[in-house]
Amino acid sequence: MIDRIILVAFLAGAPWLAAMAAPPAASAAAETVAPHPAADLKVDLRPATGNPDAPRMGDRLAFRSTIRNAGTTPVDGLIAWLSLVQVDPGHEQPVDLEDWSAHKAIAVAALAPGAEITTAWPMRLIQSGRYRVVVSAVSRTGAALTPSRFVDFTVQPKPVVESGRVLPVALGVPALLLGGVLLRRRRS
Amino acid sequence: MSPALHPALRIARKEAGELVLGLRGQLWLAVTTAVLSGFSLLLVGSIELSLLDNAQVVYDMAGLVTALGALLALISGIDAIGGERERGSLLPLLLAPVRRDSILAGKLGGPVAAWGVMLALAAPYFWAVGSTGQNMLAGMAALLALGTPVVLGFGFLGVALGARMQSARTALSVALTGLVLSASPVLLGPSLRQSAIGRVFDAVNPFSAALNGFDAVIIDSQGAIAQAGHAAVATAWLAITAWWAAAAIRRLSN
Numbered sequence: 001m002i003d004r005i006i007l008v009a010f011l012a013g014a015p016w017l018a019a020m021a022a023p024p025a026a027s028a029a030a031e032t033v034a035p036h037p038a039a040d041l042k043v044d045l046r047p048a049t050g051n052p053d054a055p056r057m058g059d060r061l062a063f064r065s066t067i068r069n070a071g072t073t074p075v076d077g078l079i080a081w082l083s084l085v086q087v088d089p090g091h092e093q094p095v096d097l098e099d100w101s102a103h104k105a106i107a108v109a110a111l112a113p114g115a116e117i118t119t120a121w122p123m124r125l126i127q128s129g130r131y132r133v134v135v136s137a138v139s140r141t142g143a144a145l146t147p148s149r150f151v152d153f154t155v156q157p158k159p160v161v162e163s164g165r166v167l168p169v170a171l172g173v174p175a176l177l178l179g180g181v182l183l184r185r186r187r188s
Numbered sequence: 189m190s191p192a193l194h195p196a197l198r199i200a201r202k203e204a205g206e207l208v209l210g211l212r213g214q215l216w217l218a219v220t221t222a223v224l225s226g227f228s229l230l231l232v233g234s235i236e237l238s239l240l241d242n243a244q245v246v247y248d249m250a251g252l253v254t255a256l257g258a259l260l261a262l263i264s265g266i267d268a269i270g271g272e273r274e275r276g277s278l279l280p281l282l283l284a285p286v287r288r289d290s291i292l293a294g295k296l297g298g299p300v301a302a303w304g305v306m307l308a309l310a311a312p313y314f315w316a317v318g319s320t321g322q323n324m325l326a327g328m329a330a331l332l333a334l335g336t337p338v339v340l341g342f343g344f345l346g347v348a349l350g351a352r353m354q355s356a357r358t359a360l361s362v363a364l365t366g367l368v369l370s371a372s373p374v375l376l377g378p379s380l381r382q383s384a385i386g387r388v389f390d391a392v393n394p395f396s397a398a399l400n401g402f403d404a405v406i407i408d409s410q411g412a413i414a415q416a417g418h419a420a421v422a423t424a425w426l427a428i429t430a431w432w433a434a435a436a437i438r439r440l441s442n
Contacts, residue, residue: 173221
């Protein structure tokens with residue numbers, strides 16, 4: 001309805017009416033960042049020393065990122081976060097880090113020119129597969145995010161349920177109980 | 189040992205012997221192991237389980253054991269008074285020179301012993317399923333610390349209902365309705381309990397407290413200290429039901 005009023009008002013040569021009928025322009029969802037000199041951030045990501053060579057489910061890995069302001073002006077409102085994607089054929093998907101890591105993002109109020117911040121990103125390996133991890137950084141006014149290079153790793157599977165343990169217990173405990181009952185009944 | 193404790197111990201020994209070694213108790217323990225075996229066998233052959241899937245299974249198993257223990261404690265608690273009344277053996281018990289508190293303490297001997305046996309029987313299942321995952325020992329400790337007050341609280345509740353209601357069947361139907369309501373979080377996931385009513389229910393429900401504690405310890409790898417709130421709810425439940433059962437036993441005439 002409002003759209004029709006605006007259209008009719010414009011066609012009628014009454015832009016003031018169109019302005020009155022138009023909804024507020026400051027819609028957060030529709031807001032686009034005006035072109036701004038991109039924050040000159042450099043993001044580097046590397047595996048931490050001491051990571052296992054062939055990590056298995058349950059192992060812990062750590063990555064170390066360094067975010068440097070390579071520009072000449074301070075970078076305000078810096079946010080950096082870790083992302084993980086699984087890249088096994090047929091299982092390509094982003095991974096929810098909730099269960100993998102309690103340390104998923106950092107926020108820095110300001111990063112001076114030439115300054116850098118180093119962050120350790122610990123991670124517990126929950127599921128087997130091939131993964132790529134990346135750290136991305138944005139500033140309050142930067143026009144685009146700055147990603148690090150990907151770091152790839154493979155998590156070897158580990159059997160979390162061993163049939164060799166389950167079967168003897170699942171069959172043996174009821175059998176022992178039943179045997180005990182029958183023995184007692186025979187004795188009595 | 190206080191002399192007044194002897195009658196309680198004697199009653200407790202009798203109740204425990206009847207419940208754990210009697211046919212009814214043996215059948216119940218067989219059912220418990222059958223349920224745990226069936227649950228464990230469902231996992232055999234699963235090769236793509238993640239660590240969290242495994243932790244979820246251990247969590248489910250802890251909830252299952254608590255529910256089975258609470259059910260047994262509830263039934264045996266009702267039978268301890270209501271069953272005695274229907275068998276005509278309550279009056280001799282009340283006329284015996286035994287303090288009512290000692291009767292109550294002794295009558296809890298059955299559920300306590302049965303719960304201990306259930307925990308012992310559940311231990312190999314936890315090992316079989318959870319030893320290759322995470323937080324198995326912490327989960328068993330949480331089951332002991334949080335499950336015990338919940339289960340014994342249902343035992344006290346059964347005693348109180350058995351004492352207050354003249355019909356054991358009525359007491360049983362009321363108690364089972366309450367248990368089903370309280371244990372509903374076993375089937376309803378946390379996401380289904382996020383409404384305002386669900387949060388209030390979770391905050392006061394001892395079963396929810398135990399399950400949320402299991403969840404925090406087994407799945408989220410939280411420490412024991414962080415479970416003080418859950419332990420407080422479970423302990424409050426135990427204290428309230430114990431007080432109610434003691435009051436009901438004191439008023440008992442036949």
